[in-house]
Amino acid sequence: MAILVLCRGNCGLSKGITRYLLSMAAADLMVLIFEVILYEIKDGYFPYSFLNYTPVCSLNLTLLFASLDCSVWLTVMFTFDRFVAIRCQTLRTRYCNEKTANVVVPMVSFASILQNVPIYFIYERREMINDLPWSCFVKPSFYTLPIWVAYLWLDTILTPLMPFLLIIILNALTIRHIVLSNRARCGLRRGKDVGGERDPEIVNRRKSITLLLSISGSFVLLWMVTFVCFISVHFIDNQFLESNYKDPFTIAEQSGYMLRCLSSCTNTFIYAVSQSKFRKELRKIILRPLELLGVAIRA
Template identity: 30%
Template sequence: MMMRRRRTTTSTLAEGMSPNNHWMVTLQKVFYPTLATVGIPSNVVTFLVIWRRTCTLSRSSRLYLMAMAVADTAVLLSIVVLEFSLKFLQAEPFWSHVPWCSLRDVANYGASNASTWLVVAFTAERFVAIHNWRMKSRVCTARCAARTIAAVFLLSVLLAVPHYWANVSVVVNNRSSCVYAQDGPYDRFIHGLVWAQTVQAYILPFTIILLLNRLTLRQISLSNNRVQPVRNTASRGHVGVTSRGHGRIITPLLRSRMRKSALLLVTVSMTFVLLSVTRAVTQIVLRTAATAGPHNSAPDRYDYGVPINVAADVGSMLSLSNAAVNMLLYVCTQRRFRQELVACATQVFCCCRPLVACLRQVFCCRCPLVACLRQVFCCHTETKA
């Protein structure tokens, strides 16, 4: 979900990519390195916790969550670190030269497409697990999840390949920049490519996620309403409360699990939608303005005097934040994940205690080597005196 670069005029390139004294530029210089510093370790920890611990999740859900952590880490590395952070830290990043100018968008869009459609796949898998009992045994399995994840990564890269021909490296005032190809034959190709990316990265995923979440919440609401007393023979005639759905008796324990699964699903998917909607709207507005403008050219993208440019950069920051917040979402919604995270942290701390004790001895001069060095240093000082 990379910030799109508009067709840039020669005067704009000569003046620089952005006014360095604007508060938005200063904010991005601080925000993107901080986001990478926080997000990458949290994704790695999330992957390790889910991999080593069950967290009371099904095997298919664990695979999807681990794949999402990998895709989000790829987004942070390729877009946040290698593009945005370097853009604000270096006057001429390495990707402004050939062939990195073309390869950069392939990596960026491949990672962002995978991150987006893994959320959609996870939403669909949880919808089937909650809504359709018959398909659950065939769809909600580790093998099916692994095949779906592999297909999502492969298709994400394939959909990003056309972006290889979208950018060119130009040199203005002995400074290289990566901009859209402005030749006549490429003009329609660029506009069609960007609109296709907008549809498959925002409009289509948003539609699927909102529809499936609505159906999932509706199914849980109906299962809670269809309640009838059922005699429990294992508890001496105690009358329990169950509900029937799709020909099966839903016990209170199963209903509780459905609620927890729905809570995780809605939290992950709706957070993705809420953090990405600002960018989606601003991209549609910018693309519509570019198409309706003279010669199909949009205003200078780096002119922060235009409010839509500020809103677009804020949308990019919010959208990329989605790649770093999953661990926080799991901590807030999954009690078992919190327990496993604390257990892993305690285990790591216990493993590091011998190293800490050794370092404490060294700094407290209890180590024989340090004591010997101190004695030699003192003798040398007395000889000089």
């Protein structure tokens, strides 16, 4: 529904912002498909399907992590775009436009896929069933071989360590700039007769910061557990995807995956809460079939 609403282009957002939000919604949808449907739900409803063959399982996990990285880094680039638009006035017209977004989004998508190609080779079969390799299990050598240890460190730095730091720093600088600008603007307008009207510039800034903080703040909170698990693997003798669900680390890891999936579901609700025009367009799409049905009945 979010993709449909954003594709209509009637939400009062610039084409550049719409492109970022549309790409983020598509990446989140891919996360839900590869992780929730093809990885999590399949074990409960289709335990012996072809999706459990080791090559297919490895491919699905590779696409899963690629879609996750794409979603994360698109959130970072959206945050950076808003930072430039609000703080860097000289660069704003050249960077914050649809042309730049059309370049950034494919680059982020390609880089996310390229980063996760090695993921396909870190899994091995968990067991053999009818002479077929079955399920996926992280190779023990992944935690010992220097090349895999280096890759794990690099992957952890790229996602989620660097996005966490970038989002927090960019948001802090953006908020500071908006607060200072609003104080200066209010000081200039204090001596003028404004007839009790609200300053439209300050209102627009508040709407921008609400959308920005809602999306990036939600990301930071819901990825926090996964972030801690990724960091702890480097310093504690723990491994990913263990089957011992009584182990505290495994419980924390699985809880982090659940919250990570929830992070891919929240953006639509954030749009609905913070953007009145998005709510209006969403209402139109939902009510349109009912209107057509009423016309058909009356006819």
